[in-house]
Amino acid sequence: MTVKGFFKSNVFKCLATLLCVLLISGIFLTIMNALLAVTPEEKFQRAISKIYGKNVATTAVAVADYNSNATIEEAYRVEDGNYLVKSTGKGGYENGTVTCWVVIEFNNGAVCGIGKVVIDSNKNQSYIDRVTDKALNQFGELYNSEINEKGFTENMITNATVKGTKTAICNAVNGALDFVNNSFGKVRALGERFLEEIQKAYGENVISVYGTDDKGVEKLITKEDETVTGFKVEAQHGNATVNEYYKVKYTVDESEILHYLITSTGNGGYQDGTVTCRVAIAITNGKPTTIYNATIIGNVGQSYINDIKHMGNYSGKDITGDGFAFEPSGDFLSSGATKSSTAIANAVNGAITYVKTLTFEAPETNPDGDGGDNGEGGNS
């Protein structure tokens, strides 16, 4: 075949068409790639806006591990002051890991909440689908200063029926918290957190809380205190162990009000577990009169503790009657958690019995005086 013949043959026509189509396609795609390519920055921005729900500017910060159960992969300071941490938690199902993006809310130089937890990737967690959004939202809902100190544990999170995977997620979140606390936040003293917790119950009122120093002498608890100790009791009262108490004083309409804040652990809960309550009892004219409020601060084995809805019913109850005790029924029972309700009633009753064994002086009119500090000798 001559050269001229080749150019006129069908083979050449076929080849030329194919090459033309390929060339045009290649050129078209190269142009489109230049126009439409998604840069790594854009990908990152996209991931962040997905977590944040809006576009935010971020600056990367140096990472370090403060917790052996988690590895901090990346961390960013968001323009609104919060921190965004990518953290990999260990200890999952089959020794796998879960990598999460955690938004840590940060204010006044301290961690103040968890904005969001989003799962990024995982290793070996076949049932990661069982971790629902509800479960992940719980990190933000449950967060408090105590958790900031101790970390989340797997049993706090519900709506996710995979223990191992949940543990890895908790580890990732705890790792992120530890990282931000240690790198950027001043760790708040126990006193500040303790006061904050108690202050919640008293709302606007300015309160002073009295505990003891290491020698057992009464002292005002301040925000700077590194340790907080109450008046030790450790006595059995009925079905409850009264552990310790604090005194709360505050002023309303120029008269000083004194509350005994008693920590008491009630027995007889679900599966022989216990519930620990903090009961604030108002002392009027040297006598315990009413319950100001009662809150649950801990439990052992009470799986349905979240079903307890009646704690508010204890508030304002008159307890002056002789041998007064609450029965776990009616207003003082939450259906679905009868055993836990019983343990709570036991704890409150224990606190009441204990406080009635104390003798009080009538308060002095001077608001600065430390009236009613004769709490000692209650162990009889």
Next chain:
Amino acid sequence: MGTFIAIVLAAVLTNNFITVKTYGICPFLGVSKKTSSAAGMGIAVTLVMVLATLVTYPIYTYVMVPLGIEFLEIIFFIFIIASLVQMLEKIIQKISPSLYGAMGIYLPLITTNCAVLGVTELVIGDMSAYIGDASMNIGWAALYALFAGLGFTLVMIIMSGMREKLNYYKTAKALAGFPIAMVTACFICMAFTVFSYISLG
């Protein structure tokens, strides 16, 4: 050794191409009426999957990535697969006419089989779920392709066995053909979910 077992188990059982990834369904439904043809198709697909991976993986890693033309991967891959299938057909025809008689008719169908393009795309992506911390290389890629193909063949043969049995029964008119084949496939998939409990720790 651990990586080897992990790849084999994932490719054949836990992440089977048909029952989990739903790749290569056209031949699975179309060529599974008889066990002999199902096995022939399965072997042909496996062969092309391995050869295609052996060609596309190095081209992608050593040519396209350095040149920055990853975005042309679909065109390159499909072209490579199409030419490979054509060449294979010609070669088999020349070398072994008997093999060509058994396998040749399936080869042209394979170009538009998503299992082949699927495996070449998979091995250049994130394989950390299969190979763990080991780094990806052409050996693992070809091994994965081989066992993914064998997994495909396995399910093809199971399916054809069931469909051969189905011929002995009367099927409602509306269900005859594809519908009953898909219901059968549903049961195979359910049986294969058992393997998702396999774990190598």
Next chain:
Amino acid sequence: MNKYKKITLDGLIYQNPTFMLVLGTCPTLGLISSAFSAMGMGLTVVVILTLSNILISALRKVIPNSVRIPCYIVIIATLVTFARMFLEKFVPDLYDSLGGFLALIVVNCIILGRAEAFANKHTVPEAAVDGVMQGLGFTLALTLMGIICEFFGKGSLFGYEIMSFSIGMLSKPAGAFLVYGLSIAVFTYVIDCIERAKRVKANKLARENLLREVA
């Protein structure tokens, strides 16, 4: 106009690619566990199929017969690559949920099938209408099955939770096979019934006409 009506009816019903021709099964089975990704896949195919039909129909006299398949494949692969770039840039949610099936549109039998069976024999407007209608037939079928699978398999619709009850199997390949198979059965059964009713009606009419003439 009758021609376009036929193309439309063929695409949506009588030659529906999903229920009647059973083409493009891999993405169908892989994506109907979520209505959003099923519909997204369908619409992506509508766009690619229409464009490929138009291009192939326009080039049908230029491309020599012996290299037509490689040329079609290159054109389709180009369109798919473009669609992938476009989705990654502008609709990343859909890009993520389609996963590997996006690249596999290249080997989707519907597109190459329409190129071979229709576009290279018809004019550009006809090919365009055919592309849209075949694509819509695919989209409707996928969305319908996506809704069924997602509603019963996850208790949600397009990602919005509706009920807490769900049958997990239906959001897995096993359920996809079951729903697809039964959908084909129901679809063909309904079409059969309609056809039969039409035939009976036509026969009756013919008989009446005949009787009238005889009378």
